[in-house]
Amino acid sequence: MTSIWWIRRDLRLHDQPTLHAASANGDVLPLFILDPFLLNKTPARRQTFLFEGLRRLAADLMKRGATLVIRRGNPGEVLTQLLAETNATAVYAEEDYTPYARRRDREIARAVDLRLIHGQSVFHPRAVCKADGTPYVVFAAYARSWRSLLPEHLPLLPAPVKIDMPPGIASDPLPELPPLNGFPAGEAEGQARLTRFCESHIGSYADQRDRMALEGTSTLSPYLRFGMLSLRTAVAAAIEAGQLATSAFARQSAEKWLSELTWREFYIQVMFHFPHVKTGAFQKQLSSIHWRNDRTEFQAWKEGCTGVPVVDAAMRQLKQTGWMHNRARMIAASYLVKELLIDWRWGERWFMDNLIDGDPAANNGGWQWTAGTGTDAVPYFRIFNPVLQGRKFDPHGEYVRRWVPELALLPDKLIHAPWEQGVVVPGYPAHPLVDHKQAIERTRRAYETAKRYYSSMESHE
């Protein structure tokens, strides 16, 4: 009996429960569908990463006696056609929890025997919940519960040695795109990065992760995004690193990284239970903020020309490499929302259009957190001052110099706020777009107004 393994965002052979389930009944046909609707929404650099990952996966499958079949078209039509072609009976796919994926899969399951297998996160989004069965909306409580459910040892499925596949299935070609710098795609690279991170950086993660000029973070996000590395594998490595740690600090560092991975799972769960976050504020009382949405300022933010060096460095790193340091993401996002008072969804979209790791749940969760519209509300007084953030997390200005070369010759003392000393650098804005103090006051008023409006509407109901 033949089953189709419909690959979506699980481009790996290790810890691969979907492939495992599909091959339990006999032959497996590994399939990736180039869905024009999805590809249209996927920017070129994420497509490049995906296609390269597919080529790597095809090579890994080849070593095990199988070939990767590529088909272009609407998933429902492609699957129906292929089932008829091959006499396959069932389609196995890793369950994807985004609103779009769930709608698509529900639709397809009406015509096709689609068997969704959990594998994207450690626990199914329904598995971690409060005593009354409702989902958590506060991270700390979620994480406590999640951690308590986590076993000391997470069993991971080994990669299959051999895959039996029906012969003679035609495949469409993969589009050729120019290669990406910095992030070679594929499972082997994801595994190698994980190993390297656990051997050298995880022990100092707690105090290096925020330093934007250093490689203190794992840089695994693109691999996790496409399932070239499973979240379970990363979590298992974090647990093991904690157990092997030889100092209290190293143990705390490993625990800290584990907690970052928990955020990823938390946001998958939030989007699963509260799909409205995809289009608007989680907190309904903040859904009618009167944004300024100045297009010129938005353009300056996108291009890295706001006049705030650390924000510009962050935005240029994104544009040039398709990746941004986590701390830089918060600073740049905070600047857009809290200083320019531009709708966080504009920023969310720009990140999705440029990040290789662009993931609906993680990106949305991060932006809503920054905007204060999300699950864990930021206290109103915790507004980033980008200059102080720069001085704190890029103390020698290396990050700024790397990405904003026109400022490279400024001394450390000036590099994060040259205008404060009256220094003007040719080719760089003489002043930031807005004054920090006035801007955050303006934002506070806008948020207050939105809340007041909401409670007045509520009292009239």
Place this chain on the structure above:
DNA sequence: TTTTGAGTTGTTCGA
């Protein structure tokens, strides 16, 4: 049902 404690990532000010 009521109560209590707690809440990712900051900044400022005064001692």
Place this chain on the structure above:
DNA sequence: GTCGAACAACTCAAA
């Protein structure tokens, strides 16, 4: 220069 306290009010989680 360093340090601790103050900065709202509210919602959630759990007892």
